[in-house]
Amino acid sequence: MHYTQERDSVREVSVIDSLEHKINELRKKLTEIVQIKGGFADEEVIRISQQLDTYIVQMQSRQEKRKNQ
Numbered sequence: 875m876h877y878t879q880e881r882d883s884v885r886e887v888s889v890i891d892s893l894e895h896k897i898n899e900l901r902k903k904l905t906e907i908v909q910i911k912g913g914f915a916d917e918e919v920i921r922i923s924q925q926l927d928t929y930i931v932q933m934q935s936r937q938e939k940r941k942n943q
Contacts, residue, residue: 886940893933900926 904922911919 886936890933890936890940893929893936897926897929897933900929 900922904919904926907916907919907922908914913919914923
């Protein structure tokens with residue numbers, strides 16, 4: 875493996891770790907907000923859920939890309 879590939883691989887792992895952290899934090903926040911608001915129909919709950927979906931899709935895409943390298 876070339877140095878550039880190694881560096882890119884390390885960077886990709888760091889990005890995936892960061893996304894995983896964001897996902898875990900948003901999951902906690904979403905759980906708390908749902909309990910406070912009493913359901914899933916609240917605008918804030920929907921916004922957080924959509925943001926969470928975006929991060930999950932990004933992470934899955936990066937993991938798949940990394941797996942296929």
